[in-house]
Structure formats: structure tokens, C-alpha cells
Amino acid sequence: MPHRKNIYLFYKQTPEMEQHVQPLQTFLKENGFHIVTDLEQAHIIASIGGDNAFLQATRKTGFRDDCLYIGISTEGLGFYTDFTTKEAEHMLHAVNNEQVEVRRYPIIEVSIDEEPPFYCLNECSIRSNVIKTFVIDVLIDDFPFETFRGDGMIVSTPTGSTAYNKSVRGAVVDPLLPSMQVSEIASLNNNEYRTLGTSFLLSSQRTLTLKVVQDGNDHPIIGVDNEALSIRHAEKVDIKISERQIKVLKLKHNSFWQKVQRKFL
Numbered sequence: 001m002p003h004r005k006n007i008y009l010f011y012k013q014t015p016e017m018e019q020h021v022q023p024l025q026t027f028l029k030e031n032g033f034h035i036v037t038d039l040e041q042a043h044i045i046a047s048i049g050g051d052n053a054f055l056q057a058t059r060k061t062g063f064r065d066d067c068l069y070i071g072i073s074t075e076g077l078g079f080y081t082d083f084t085t086k087e088a089e090h091m092l093h094a095v096n097n098e099q100v101e102v103r104r105y106p107i108i109e110v111s112i113d114e115e116p117p118f119y120c121l122n123e124c125s126i127r128s129n130v131i132k133t134f135v136i137d138v139l140i141d142d143f144p145f146e147t148f149r150g151d152g153m154i155v156s157t158p159t160g161s162t163a164y165n166k167s168v169r170g171a172v173v174d175p176l177l178p179s180m181q182v183s184e185i186a187s188l189n190n191n192e193y194r195t196l197g198t199s200f201l202l203s204s205q206r207t208l209t210l211k212v213v214q215d216g217n218d219h220p221i222i223g224v225d226n227e228a229l230s231i232r233h234a235e236k237v238d239i240k241i242s243e244r245q246i247k248v249l250k251l252k253h254n255s256f257w258q259k260v261q262r263k264f265l
Ligand code: NAP
Pocket: 050, 051, 052, 053, 055, 078, 079, 122, 123, 159, 160, 161, 162, 163, 164, 165, 167, 224, 225, 226
């Protein structure tokens, strides 16, 4: 990072945020960074805010694999934020003293009806938008695995495993495992309808296909991280771990499992 110093600051432009950002900008300029407003010129993309700001920053900048992402929080530390605006000196000290490392995080690639893909850092979720249950055929590498009937399904990355996935009792997955986890939201299980009933983990070699059974419930809500896709109709959703990964700057002594402990235990 030190010799590639063009930094793009991604934040919600409100008067309150400017109060956090102004001193940080001054600090960065004093320390040899160039604040750029053209994304094309950026080597580093810093999100300022919480985890949701980081999710927005990766999405709005197109999940660049030639940039380094940094999550800077305005409050406490989160899952994607290893630094805070209040401790900019600490951040620079860590960078200059090799207390930081670059981690590659797996992201999920979602293609709907063979269209160009969307990427997700946390998860892709698919839910019915009506009160009736909806039905999805679940295929693993084209093998018909199960037929799901219920509210919906979540496919999460390892770093997303602590978010929505965890709320439906999915497992927390080490981000060093490039994998995706498939979790159910309120599946109907009886003598007629049967699904595995537990979450399962797929390797990065697999493709998961969700086919929305077209029985009038064919307008599901498809969420990619914290955004809903504005797609009116979806039949076939292909999901896999992308070959692309994002690079994130983190503190060495702030491992994923320390974050999990800090947030949940
Ligand atoms: P939000 O509704 O404000 O956030 C939900 C919470 O999830 C916030 O506390 C957020 O942290 C946290 N979070 C985000 N990513 C996380 C991660 N990887 N690990 C642990 N916690 C995480 O919406 P948002 O902040 O834009 O976050 C979007 C995420 O919310 C979605 O990607 C989805 O995972 C999650 N979500 C959860 C449920 C549920 O649990 N029932 C339902 C819908 C969506 P910050 O406060 O730092 O933003």
C-alpha cells in the first residue's frame, strides 16, 4: 500500500459525515496520500461508516480487484472495518510498522436468467414477495438436489456468514475457506415437501442453481447484500463463488474469530 497512494473516500455525504471526513482528509494529505475523486485513478478505496458503508462501497465501485479496500468506522469496529476515523494516527502507525495485512475475501457471483452477474460480499437472498409460500428447485451442478417450499433461501459468503445467515441458525464460516453456505428461511417440511432442513456448505468448484417454480409466485425479492435487485421476473438464478476476490486491508491482530468473539460472545 505505501507506494500506491491515490485514495478514494466513499461515504454518505451528509453534514454529520463531513465532520468525520474533513479531519481524516487533512490527515491523509499531510501524510502523502492523494485524495482522488475519480475512481479510475484510485489505488485505495476507503469506506467511512459501518459495515453497511463498506458493503455499499464495494458494490458502488464494482468490486474492483485492482484496488485495496479499507473499512474505516466512525464508531466501534465491525466485521469489515478494522480502523476508526478517531484513530487515524493509529492506522498509519499500523501500516508503517507492518501490523497490517491484505486479505482476499471470496465474493459470490449471481446470474439471473443468464444475464451479466451481480456480486455479493455478504449474501444473496431470495424471498417470496407474497404471503403464499414459494417453491424453488435447488440444483447442485445441474443435479436436482431438493425442492424447497417456504419463505426463501440465503446463500452467504464466509464473511457474510455472521450476518443474515446467522439469524437463521447458519454456521459461522472461516473466511479462509472459499465456500458458500446455503440456508433456508422457514421451509415447509412434511410428508409432501421435504428439504435437507439444515444449512450446507458448497465448495468454490460448485454452481448452485435456484429455479423459481412458475406458479404465480414468480416475482421474488432478490437481495444482494443490502440492496434489493429491481428485477420483476426471475426464473433461474445461478450462484457460484467468483474467481474475482476483493482485497481488504486489515489489522494482523484482529482476526475474524476475534471479531466474532467481540460481537457475539
Ligand atoms: P441493517 O439492517 O442496518 O444491518 C443489519 C446488521 O447486520 C447491522 O448490525 C450490520 O452492521 C450487520 N452486518 C452487516 N454485515 C455483517 C456481517 N458481515 N457480519 C455481521 N454483521 C453484519 O442493514 P445493513 O447494515 O445494510 O446490512 C445489510 C445486511 O443485513 C445484509 O447483507 C444481511 O446480511 C443483513 N440482514 C439481516 C437480516 C436478519 O438478520 N434477519 C435481514 C435482512 C438483512 P452495521 O451496524 O455495522 O451496519
